[in-house]
Amino acid sequence: xxxxxxxxxxxxxxxxxxxxxxxxxxxxxxxxxxxxxxxxxxxxxxxxxxxxxxxxxxxxxxxxxxxxxxxxxxxxxxxxxxxxxxxxxxxxxxxxxxxxxxxxxxxxxxxxxxxxxxxxxxxxxxxxxxxxxxxxxxxxxxxxxxxxxxxxxxxxxxxxxxxxxxxxxxxxxxxxxxxxxxxxxxxxxxxxxxxxxxxxxxxxxxxxxxxxxxxxxxxxxxxxxxxxxxxxxxxxxxxxxxxxxxxxxxx
Amino acid sequence: xxxxxxxxxxxxxxxxxxxxxxxxxxxxxxxxxxxxxxxxxxxxxxxxxxxxxxxxxxxxxxxxxxxxxxxxxxxxxxxxxxxx
Numbered sequence: 001x002x003x004x005x006x007x008x009x010x011x012x013x014x015x016x017x018x019x020x021x022x023x024x025x026x027x028x029x030x031x032x033x034x035x036x037x038x039x040x041x042x043x044x045x046x047x048x049x050x051x052x053x054x055x056x057x058x059x060x061x062x063x064x065x066x067x068x069x070x071x072x073x074x075x076x077x078x079x080x081x082x083x084x085x086x087x088x089x090x091x092x093x094x095x096x097x098x099x100x101x102x103x104x105x106x107x108x109x110x111x112x113x114x115x116x117x118x119x120x121x122x123x124x125x126x127x128x129x130x131x132x133x134x135x136x137x138x139x140x141x142x143x144x145x146x147x148x149x150x151x152x153x154x155x156x157x158x159x160x161x162x163x164x165x166x167x168x169x170x171x172x173x174x175x176x177x178x179x180x181x182x183x184x185x186x187x188x189x190x191x192x193x194x195x196x197x198x199x200x201x202x203x204x205x206x207x208x209x210x211x212x213x214x215x216x217x218x219x220x221x222x223x224x225x226x227x228x229x230x231x232x233x234x235x236x237x238x239x240x241x242x243x244x245x246x247x248x249x250x251x
Numbered sequence: 252x253x254x255x256x257x258x259x260x261x262x263x264x265x266x267x268x269x270x271x272x273x274x275x276x277x278x279x280x281x282x283x284x285x286x287x288x289x290x291x292x293x294x295x296x297x298x299x300x301x302x303x304x305x306x307x308x309x310x311x312x313x314x315x316x317x318x319x320x321x322x323x324x325x326x327x328x329x330x331x332x333x334x335x
Binding site: 130133134175178 | 296299300303304306307
């Protein structure tokens with residue numbers, strides 16, 4: 001048996017309209033999973049992906065709710081259970097980035113980032129956990145960032161929010177293990193959608209620091225997520241798996 | 252026997268795999284007092300299981316602020332009645 005095969009598992013991916021979200025959806029399909037593509041305001045990539053796979057005879061499912069509104073989260077998850085009867089896995093991917101140094105970071109900006117990246121992700125995790133406790137099985141992968149453990153100067157709100165995701169992952173893993181639910185996180189370093197045609201001076205500077213001298217491709221992050229969703233990682237829980245081309249060991 | 256209280260008892264017995272029948276489960280029996288002292292002998296981890304089960308069964312919300320309701324079947328039933 002191929003333990004990497006997702007064998008028809010239903011996987012909710014929040015923030016599936018973004019680059020990494022779309023890549024995760026593609027990887028899940030490649031490994032025979034069934035992704036449910038969540039989006040909130042923008043859905044052009046979800047629409048394009050759906051059309052692309054429709055042409056190949058593969059139907060994609062999507063859903064729309066604001067993760068910052070717990071009522072909408074509950075309704076969204078209820079709809080998924082009504083449609084599919086169960087939910088095997090969650091990829092908690094929705095998030096926003098923002099720039100700002102601590103001494104000048106406004107509480108407005110900080111609250112905005114925490115509202116989506118922490119409260120929003122928490123709401124989804126909490127309500128999906130309830131479903132998985134009732135099912136007595138499940139699998140959750142949170143998308144964190146290397147910034148969560150190292151702290152990126154100039155990205156205070158984002159770094160703090162991802163540190164919270166790391167903590168949420170560990171706590172949820174401990175609380176849900178008895179229900180046969182694994183919870184892990186993936187913490188990427190720098191990621192680009194594809195080969196950087198014309199890297200900026202800033203990109204070149206960043207890449208110099210990375211032992212592998214390049215950014216991750218989004219499909220590399222996606223494949224790590226799919227590994228965690230599969231039975232090939234069946235004894236892994238509570239872990240924050242870093243994927244950074246060696247950056248963290250060179251800092 | 253009140254059918255909702257019976258449902259609550261059956262849910263707790265089933266989810267926690269308790270070796271008692273609903274008829275043996277007193278409405279006023281203290282859930283977290285040890286069996287030796289006449290209670291049901293549950294622990295805090297069991298609360299999560301019960302809470303999630305009740306939320307699913309009765310379509311209500313139970314949060315960390317409501318943990319005081321898990322004293323007995325009567326207190327749980329009262330809470331559910333107030334929140335349906």
